Amino acid sequence: MKLLHILGYLYGCHGQVKRGVAYLLLAIQLAPEDRGVLRTLAHLLIRSGEADKALATIERLERLGDGEQPLLALLKSKALMAAGEAAEARHSFRDFLAHYEADHRV
Numbered sequence: 001m002k003l004l005h006i007l008g009y010l011y012g013c014h015g016q017v018k019r020g021v022a023y024l025l026l027a028i029q030l031a032p033e034d035r036g037v038l039r040t041l042a043h044l045l046i047r048s049g050e051a052d053k054a055l056a057t058i059e060r061l062e063r064l065g066d067g068e069q070p071l072l073a074l075l076k077s078k079a080l081m082a083a084g085e086a087a088e089a090r091h092s093f094r095d096f097l098a099h100y101e102a103d104h105r106v
Contacts, residue, residue, distance in 0.1 A: 001030040005037050012044040020044050033064055042075050051083035070099035 004027035012020030024041040031037060038061050045054035058076050073096035080089035 001027050001034070001037075004030070005034075005040065008037075008044065009040050012040070012047065017044050017048040021048060021050075035061060035064060035068070038064075039068065039071065039075065042079065046075070046078050046082050049082065051079050054079040055083065070096050070103065073099060 004023045008020040008023035008027060010020070011017070011023060021041065021044050024037055024044060027034070027037045028041065038057055042054045042057040042061070045051070045057060055076070058072060058079060061072055073092050077089045077092035077096060080086075080092055
């Protein structure tokens with residue numbers, strides 16, 4: 001499963017997003033609740049222009065109680081923007097900023 005995750009990430013980051021998504025979908029079959037794989041999958045789905053699938057993946061992460069809330073809010077913002085939901089994307093980005101600022105106060 002880890003190898004599939006790594007291959008998906010590498011292919012996705014080096015111009016072969018569709019192939020990367022395919023590897024990640026295989027990884028999800030082996031570990032359906034792996035938050036890392038799901039986050040990477042959401043990222044690549046956004047890059048491939050499949051915003052609706054990315055949003056469904058993000059909703060799945062939210063149901064799993066993903067502990068990476070700032071990252072999830074940022075991913076959701078990007079997916080919403082790709083889906084043409086600018087107002088919702090701004091709201092989600094504000095959530096990201098609020099979490100980020102709270103975590104990085106000195």
